Amino acid sequence: MSTGIPNNRLRLLERAKRALPALTPALESLLAGIVGLLVGALIMWIGGYDPWKAYVALFRGAYRDMYGFASSLARGTPLILTALTFSICMRAGMFNIGAEGQVYGGALAAVTVGYFALPSGLHIIMGLIFAMLAGAAWSLVPALLKLTRGVHEVISTIMFNWIARFFAFYLVANVLVDPIRAEKTISVPASARLPILVHGTDLSYGLFVSVFFALVIYFLLWHTTAGYELRAAGLNPTAAHYGGINSKRTVLLSFILGGLGAGLAGATIVMGLPPTYAVYSGLPQLANVGFDGMAVAMVGRNHPIGILIAALFFGGMNAGGRMMQIIAGVPLEMVRVVEGIIVVALAIPELVRLFRFFRNRWRSLWRREPA
Amino acid sequence: MSWSYLWSILFISLHAMVPITLTAVGEIFGETAGLFNIGLEGILLVSAFTGALAAESGGAVIGLLTGMGTGAIIGFIFSVINTYWKGNQMITGIGINLFALGFVAFGLIVLGAPGFHAVPAESRLVPIRTPVGSISPIILVALALPFAAHWFLKRTRFGLILKATGESPEAADVAGIRVNLVRLLATTFGGVLAGLAGAYISVAWIGSVTKEISAGRGFISLATVVFSGLNPVLALLGGFIFGFFESLATWIRNLPGSKAVPWQFIAMTPYIVTLLVVAGVIGRVRFPKALGKPYIRE
Numbered sequence: 001m002s003t004g005i006p007n008n009r010l011r012l013l014e015r016a017k018r019a020l021p022a023l024t025p026a027l028e029s030l031l032a033g034i035v036g037l038l039v040g041a042l043i044m045w046i047g048g049y050d051p052w053k054a055y056v057a058l059f060r061g062a063y064r065d066m067y068g069f070a071s072s073l074a075r076g077t078p079l080i081l082t083a084l085t086f087s088i089c090m091r092a093g094m095f096n097i098g099a100e101g102q103v104y105g106g107a108l109a110a111v112t113v114g115y116f117a118l119p120s121g122l123h124i125i126m127g128l129i130f131a132m133l134a135g136a137a138w139s140l141v142p143a144l145l146k147l148t149r150g151v152h153e154v155i156s157t158i159m160f161n162w163i164a165r166f167f168a169f170y171l172v173a174n175v176l177v178d179p180i181r182a183e184k185t186i187s188v189p190a191s192a193r194l195p196i197l198v199h200g201t202d203l204s205y206g207l208f209v210s211v212f213f214a215l216v217i218y219f220l221l222w223h224t225t226a227g228y229e230l231r232a233a234g235l236n237p238t239a240a241h242y243g244g245i246n247s248k249r250t251v252l253l254s255f256i257l258g259g260l261g262a263g264l265a266g267a268t269i270v271m272g273l274p275p276t277y278a279v280y281s282g283l284p285q286l287a288n289v290g291f292d293g294m295a296v297a298m299v300g301r302n303h304p305i306g307i308l309i310a311a312l313f314f315g316g317m318n319a320g321g322r323m324m325q326i327i328a329g330v331p332l333e334m335v336r337v338v339e340g341i342i343v344v345a346l347a348i349p350e351l352v353r354l355f356r357f358f359r360n361r362w363r364s365l366w367r368r369e370p371a
Numbered sequence: 372m373s374w375s376y377l378w379s380i381l382f383i384s385l386h387a388m389v390p391i392t393l394t395a396v397g398e399i400f401g402e403t404a405g406l407f408n409i410g411l412e413g414i415l416l417v418s419a420f421t422g423a424l425a426a427e428s429g430g431a432v433i434g435l436l437t438g439m440g441t442g443a444i445i446g447f448i449f450s451v452i453n454t455y456w457k458g459n460q461m462i463t464g465i466g467i468n469l470f471a472l473g474f475v476a477f478g479l480i481v482l483g484a485p486g487f488h489a490v491p492a493e494s495r496l497v498p499i500r501t502p503v504g505s506i507s508p509i510i511l512v513a514l515a516l517p518f519a520a521h522w523f524l525k526r527t528r529f530g531l532i533l534k535a536t537g538e539s540p541e542a543a544d545v546a547g548i549r550v551n552l553v554r555l556l557a558t559t560f561g562g563v564l565a566g567l568a569g570a571y572i573s574v575a576w577i578g579s580v581t582k583e584i585s586a587g588r589g590f591i592s593l594a595t596v597v598f599s600g601l602n603p604v605l606a607l608l609g610g611f612i613f614g615f616f617e618s619l620a621t622w623i624r625n626l627p628g629s630k631a632v633p634w635q636f637i638a639m640t641p642y643i644v645t646l647l648v649v650a651g652v653i654g655r656v657r658f659p660k661a662l663g664k665p666y667i668r669e
Binding site: 095158166167288291337338343345349 | 409453461463467468478586594597633636646649
């Protein structure tokens with residue numbers, strides 16, 4: 001070695017260099033998160049709130065103690081699943097905005113197990129399967145519309161979200177309604193509830209369902225032929241086509257897998273949500289879980305492992321947001337404002353490069369010698 | 372059913388047509404130049420809110436102008452990200468929609484009324500009285516604009532430049548057209564129109580702001596653009612069709628003794644019609660070649 005650097009250190013440098021491209025996406029997510037929090041602070045400040053107080057309350061509420069941490073995980077549980085719904089289609093080169101409606105379908109399908117009596121274990125499995133089937137069925141129609149009629153999935157899935165919303169309103173008010181309390185559906189029976197994981201919180205075994213599903217998707221996409229084909233179709237549709245990959249099959253597969261995930265998300269909410277284990281009219285616990293999942297997917301860079309980390313962050317934002325509301329008086333909705341800005345920031349490729357560009361320009365302004 | 376019923380539905384349809392037509396015409400400009408903005412829903416939502424807010428302090432005209440300004444700002448941000456910064460148009464749009472969802476809900480709480488805010492009657496746009504009923508002046512704008520837009524896109528040099536940047540940005544670049552600047556202007560203009568549409572909803576038409584005031588109209592406008600095949604005059608027709616089904620749904624809901632069909636099913640119809648129409652027309656519609664792709668000079 002003529003450079004005089006010891007051999008082992010050189011090797012370490014080489015390894016760091018190779019790891020750097022893998023780190024860039026994480027760095028971009030981090031930067032986007034910071035941008036989102038800063039713009040959010042600006043909006044809070046304009047609205048007449050104290051942003052510092054708000055964020056301190058938010059992050060303390062989300063991560064400081066066991067209760068906060070468990071609540072964050074509980075909020076993150078369904079987000080992992082809806083994020084996967086978006087990511088699977090994204091990996092296949094499509095934009096599936098339909099998780100929202102599929103969550104409604106999954107949750108209401110899970111409620112219907114209340115009409116059956118089964119031993120506990122079987123009852124839970126039945127609820128999960130019902131929810132997955134409902135989600136997949138709701139996802140299948142936009143996929144078929146795309147394949148047979150060429151309807152763009154963004155338009156069809158959004159329309160399906162609205163249809164699902166009103167259909168869910170109908171089911172909650174007229175079909176699955178609790179005969180004693182008209183504002184909610186019948187409750188999921190005790191034998192079909194996901195047990196609580198941390199006493200005193202609403203974190204249930206649903207977390208394991210989510211993580212397990214994420215691992216299954218990881219295995220499917222990166223270790224099977226079908227998954228390879230799906231990702232190939234997303235990276236380069238033309239090349240995939242000439243390579244003999246059946247594009248119709250990848251569309252169907254990605255939408256069905258996504259629907260299974262979103263349906264499951266509905267199930268983890270309704271089967272793991274004390275105290276009533278039911279869906280209320282107006283769908284307060286279900287609303288926006290699908291949309292939030294898109295933000296989680298993008299911050300997680302559409303990778304199952306990244307999604308697990310991002311879901312902890314967004315789950316924390318949602319859980320800590322309640323503390324923010326109580327202590328700093330900032331409405332919980334602020335969380336979604338920050339989410340939106342984070343997603344917009346992530347749409348900019350090479351965000352890091354742009355950041356460096358502006359930083360250098362800023363520095364050069366100060367470095368310039370007075371003439 | 373008597374004729375007066377039909378007349379009243381058509382009359383409401385005319386009002387429901389406006390936001391969809393305005394937004395669709397704006398989006399036709401953007402898509403002709405090669406940008407696909409799915410953040411329209413968010414622009415409608417935010418500008419409905421800011422428009423209503425401004426109308427209360429400065430009157431209806433200020434409200435509409437504020438809505439347009441809001442649309443311009445969001446449209447501009449969208450454009451810069453997707454022209455000069457080569458961003459992903461879909462993801463930007465999704466982000467704008469998420470932001471709008473939170474921002475308006477947040478703003479409504481700041482105003483002190485979670486979920487709902489009524490615009491006082493004196494701040495609303497005064498309708499023009501005609502022999503057949505009172506018409507909002509914006510309806511006249513929405514009726515005239517598509518024809519003006521058609522003329523602009525098909526008969527002027529600027530229309531051709533717009534088309535060139537969407538069809539073949541490389542050729543346009545070689546011809547000395549500043550592709551990114553043209554795209555930026557087109558999409559910002561689209562934002563202005565969507566902003567006007569949003570402010571119209573709150574200031575001139577419904578007279579209130581809710582978390583879901585846009586009710587999917589941004590996406591229905593996108594569907595209208597598909598239906599129109601980038602022809603503004605057909606977008607007017609499309610807007611009217613969707614407006615008609617929306618009004619029909621509202622009308623049936625308010626009809627005494629219409630409990631035979633649950634209201635939720637009637638409320639679904641505009642969305643089902645949108646799907647059916649898009650599924651029906653697609654295939655014969657051709658879109659600009661460079662739609663959705665950032666232009667990167669080689």
